[in-house]
Amino acid sequence: MSAPKFETLLYSVEDGIATVTLDRPEKLNAFNRRMMSELVEVFDVSDTDVNVGAVIVTGHGRVFCSGMDLTPDPVDPEPLAPGEVPRDGAGRVTMRIYESVKPVIAAANGAGVGVGATMQCAMDVRLASSEARYGFVFARRGITLEGCSTWFLPRIVGPSTALEWCYSGRIFPAQEALDRGLVRSIHAPDELMPAARALAREFLDSSAAVSVSLTRQLTYRMMGERHPMTAHIYESRALYARYQQADKVEGVQSFLEKRPARFPDQVPTDLPEIWEGWEAPTYR
Numbered sequence: 638m639s640a641p642k643f644e645t646l647l648y649s650v651e652d653g654i655a656t657v658t659l660d661r662p663e664k665l666n667a668f669n670r671r672m673m674s675e676l677v678e679v680f681d682v683s684d685t686d687v688n689v690g691a692v693i694v695t696g697h698g699r700v701f702c703s704g705m706d707l708t709p710d711p712v713d714p715e716p717l718a719p720g721e722v723p724r725d726g727a728g729r730v731t732m733r734i735y736e737s738v739k740p741v742i743a744a745a746n747g748a749g750v751g752v753g754a755t756m757q758c759a760m761d762v763r764l765a766s767s768e769a770r771y772g773f774v775f776a777r778r779g780i781t782l783e784g785c786s787t788w789f790l791p792r793i794v795g796p797s798t799a800l801e802w803c804y805s806g807r808i809f810p811a812q813e814a815l816d817r818g819l820v821r822s823i824h825a826p827d828e829l830m831p832a833a834r835a836l837a838r839e840f841l842d843s844s845a846a847v848s849v850s851l852t853r854q855l856t857y858r859m860m861g862e863r864h865p866m867t868a869h870i871y872e873s874r875a876l877y878a879r880y881q882q883a884d885k886v887e888g889v890q891s892f893l894e895k896r897p898a899r900f901p902d903q904v905p906t907d908l909p910e911i912w913e914g915w916e917a918p919t920y921r
Contacts, residue, residue, distance in 0.1 A: 641682055645672040647697065648679055653690040654837045655683045655739075656830075662698035667706035668752045673726040676756075677733045684738050687903040690846055691837040692737065694760060695744040695830065701769065702753025727752040727784035731759035735785070735857060738850045738905050740840050744833040745769040746826065750808065755784030758793060761853065762836065763820040765811040766829045771819065773799075777806035792860060794818045845884040845900040847907055851875045858915070871911060878909035 641648060647658040657679050659666040683689045696702055717723055734741055734756070743760040750772040757763050773790070775782050782790075782803060791799040798817045802809065814820045824832045840849060855875060859868045879885055884902045891898035 641679070643675045643679065645669070646675050646679055648682070650686065650689055652838075653688065653841050654834055655686070655689045655692045657683075657692060657694045659694070659696045659702055661706075662700075664706060665700040665703035665748075666696045666698065666753070667703050668727070668756075669706040670726065673730055676730045680733045680737050684905060687906055689739055690841040690904075691740045691742065693742045693744050693830070693833045693837060694757075695833070696746050698747070699768070700747040700753075701745045701749040702751075702756070703748060704751030704753050704774070725783040727755055730756055731785045731789070734759040738854070738908060740837070740849060740853060742833050742837055744829050745771075745811075745820070746829055748772075748808070750774055751778075752784055755782070755786040755790075758784065758786055758789035763814075764829060764833050764836070765814060765820040765823050766826045767811060767823050768826055769811040769814070769820075769823075770808050771802075771811075771814050772806065772808040773803045774806040774808070776804060842897075845888065845898070845902065846904045847882070847884060847900075847902045847909075848879065850904045850908060851879070851911070854912075871915075874911040875909070878911055882907065882909070 643660075645659070645661055647656075647660045649656050657676075659672070661667060661669075661672070680692070683692050730752075740762075741760040743757040743763040745757060745763065745765045747766060747768050748770040749757055750770075751774055754771045754773055773782065773786065786803075790803075793799075794802075794817050811820065811823050815823055822832065855868070855871060859871070862868060882902050884900045887898055887900055
């Protein structure tokens with residue numbers, strides 16, 4: 638599959654890992670309407686490419702994303718048709734990341750402020766450069782949180798830390814983000830992407846892609862359920878489906894033969910459909 642061309646992103650695939658780079662360095666990678674639509678599109682591309690096993694998102698230059706572009710083309714709320722529900726642009730992106738069938742790793746090369754912070758909350762694992770900073774600055778701008786961050790952020794760091802950061806709107810360093818659980822690890826700037834790729838390779842080399850994809854979907858969807866019976870039902874569907882697929886045979890055989898597994902099933906072509914009866918709003 639040839640690499641698509643974007644105006645605000647760079648996209649490449651190497652050795653099973655897709656790298657999405659926010660690419661407006663002259664604007665400190667500020668988020669605008671074009672970037673919003675292209676981020677949604679790029680996850681459509683990575684989801685449907687069987688050669689992609691994981692996605693890394695980073696920024697071009699010294700900043701990950703400086704937040705909303707407040708000059709000529711901000712992603713302000715559009716006029717609504719009668720009865721239409723308002724949707725914020727950052728939320729459209731994080732809902733698309735939520736729906737990804739591949740693992741997503743954030744590699745914050747520099748400051749992530751506003752939407753630059755909230756979009757990372759929808760990613761599975763966050764790594765930070767020692768130069769990274771974070772800020773949920775919305776109250777300081779006279780607005781409120783976006784990007785589904787009232788759902789993601791408290792689940793990552795707990796409500797008390799989430800509210801402290803959002804009430805104050807202050808910018809805080811990577812070390813505080815690490816100490817409070819927002820990021821997994823901090824790396825020297827030139828070691829950040831190698832560390833992110835090494836983590837992605839661990840996902841790709843040791844585990845079955847279809848199993849990883851189903852685990853991602855189950856984990857996020859079950860976090861909002863009121864009773865574990867729902868998890869039991871959908872986990873059972875997934876487990877039963879996997880027992881019928883080639884990966885299960887290879888997993889057992891490789892274990893018995895004491896060799897690395899070579900899982901044949903691919904994402905998305907071999908993903909079993911387990912979500913009959915599941916009710917959730919579409920991200921579109």
